[in-house]
Amino acid sequence: MQTEMHKFTRAAIHLGFALGLAFFGSVVCAQAPAQVPEWCRPLPRPEYKSLQRVLPDDPWFEVYKVAPGVFAIYEPHQFEETISYLIVGNKQAVLFDTGMGISDIRKVAAKLTSRPVVVLNSHNHDDRVGGNWQFAFVYGMDTDFTRKNAKGSREDAQTEIAPDQLCGDLPKGFNPKTYATKPWKISHFIHDGFKVNLGGRTLEVQSTPGHTPDSIALLDRAYYPAPIWLYRPETDLDAYVNSVKRLAALAPQIKLVLGAHNIPVAEPSVLPRLVTAIQAVRSGQGTVKPEGEGKAIHSLDGFNFLLAASKKENN
Ligand SMILES: [Zn+2]
Numbered sequence: 001m002q003t004e005m006h007k008f009t010r011a012a013i014h015l016g017f018a019l020g021l022a023f024f025g026s027v028v029c030a031q032a033p034a035q036v037p038e039w040c041r042p043l044p045r046p047e048y049k050s051l052q053r054v055l056p057d058d059p060w061f062e063v064y065k066v067a068p069g070v071f072a073i074y075e076p077h078q079f080e081e082t083i084s085y086l087i088v089g090n091k092q093a094v095l096f097d098t099g100m101g102i103s104d105i106r107k108v109a110a111k112l113t114s115r116p117v118v119v120l121n122s123h124n125h126d127d128r129v130g131g132n133w134q135f136a137f138v139y140g141m142d143t144d145f146t147r148k149n150a151k152g153s154r155e156d157a158q159t160e161i162a163p164d165q166l167c168g169d170l171p172k173g174f175n176p177k178t179y180a181t182k183p184w185k186i187s188h189f190i191h192d193g194f195k196v197n198l199g200g201r202t203l204e205v206q207s208t209p210g211h212t213p214d215s216i217a218l219l220d221r222a223y224y225p226a227p228i229w230l231y232r233p234e235t236d237l238d239a240y241v242n243s244v245k246r247l248a249a250l251a252p253q254i255k256l257v258l259g260a261h262n263i264p265v266a267e268p269s270v271l272p273r274l275v276t277a278i279q280a281v282r283s284g285q286g287t288v289k290p291e292g293e294g295k296a297i298h299s300l301d302g303f304n305f306l307l308a309a310s311k312k313e314n315n
Contacts, residue, residue, distance in 0.1 A: 001030065039079055040167030047263045048074075057112055060171045062102035065111070067256060069201065071112050072264040075099055080127040081167040081262045087220070089198020092116045095258065096218055100160060101130020101181060103171045120196070120205075122260050123215040124149035126156040132184035139196075140186035141207070143216035145234060152183035208247065210240025217247060228278075231295045231308040241278055248272040279305040 051064040054071065062074045069088040075081065084097035086109055093113045098121070101104050109117050115258040121128050124146050130151075132138050140146045157180045160168070170176065190208035204219045212234050230240060248271040257266045277300045280286060286300030298305045 009308075013083065037079070037164045037167065041180070043076055043167060045263060047265070052266070055108065057105075058108065059169075061099075061108055063107070063108060066258060066264050070258070072106055073099065073105060074259065075102070075279075077166060077168040077170075078160060079167070080160065082127045083258075083260055083262075083264050084128075085088045085202060085258060086112050086117070087198065087201070087218070088113045088115065089201040090115075090147030091197070091199030092118060094196055094198060094203060094218075095119050095131075095135070097122050097128040098135070099126055101157070102174060102179070104134075105131040106134040118196070120190075120203075120216075120218070122214040122217070125212065126153065126160065126181045127140065130157070130185070132182055133182040135184075137187045138184055139188050139190050139194075141216060142189040142191055143214040145213040146186070150184055150186055152181045154180035157181045163189075206246070208243035210236055210243045213239075215243070219250070228303065228305045231306050235308075237278075237282065237307075241275070241282075244271065244275050244278065271303060272301060277301045278305065281307075283307055 001173060033145040038297070048062070048064065051066060051072075053062065054065055055061070055063045062076055062079060064072045064074065066072045066085075071086040071088075073084045073086060075083075078100055080100065082097070082099050084095060084099045084105065087094045087096060093109070093115050094119050094209065095105070095109055098119055099228055106117075116137075117135065117136045120134055120191045121138075121140070126139075129149065131153075140150060159165070161176050188206055191269045192205060194205040194206075196203045206217045206219050208215045211228075211230065211237070212232075229235075230237060251268040251271045254268040254271075257268055257270060258264050259266060277286075281300050281303075286298050289297045289299070291306060294309045295306055296309060298307055
């Protein structure tokens, strides 16, 4: 195990939960004209120019090779700008999130690897699990939240395809009327510390609750910029602070952080800065701008946190 650990001192961490830096562009302006939503205008993001693009012909996904055997599968035409990751070992591959379920992510994964693909989710929000139903083997964190969301839903999915949520065309054959998060079967329940051996590369599950009770990060002893969404009812701010503290403690051993929205790569130094920023915001520092109903963007040191008004008042 020691040698195993050594191999991964070039560590990268896959942050599944909404961890992020600045990007005010992604804040949708309610009165913006329906045709080109505000968040869509600054796209494509310049950060992608330096990344190695693969499968350039896919009409919905943009795929980038971000590290050896690690592919970022980005969905730039929808507001979430979801990024899923395919992490390939010698024996099998993990698909870390399956995206919006708007296009066929299984087909993309099959083009990137011939090895069997198992699914792990950073957490079970609709933008992470849309393609889960397509896969034979899906891991799930052993939480009630995970079990409940595995039943699928139509409501959350439908709000994702409102005109102000889209930037460009939906893929051919996509039916907006029937669009829903399809239910899937959890093949195997997992806990903090669970390891997946891909052959020549082992991923370790780090439980990082906060954004949701079942949020995880994957540590490849093998990252991120956007507002951090912490306003949903299942969000627990105390838990979130503890989780980012835990990841920040790992920062000295980490080479690269891969995030789940907007931009795939960031420096590990972002982690301790994130801890400082969320704590300062909770103690009332930073600038506050109302955002939608009962929410506000709290900004400090380049980080933007989308918080519920009531949660903030508690502190
Ligand atoms: Zn989420």
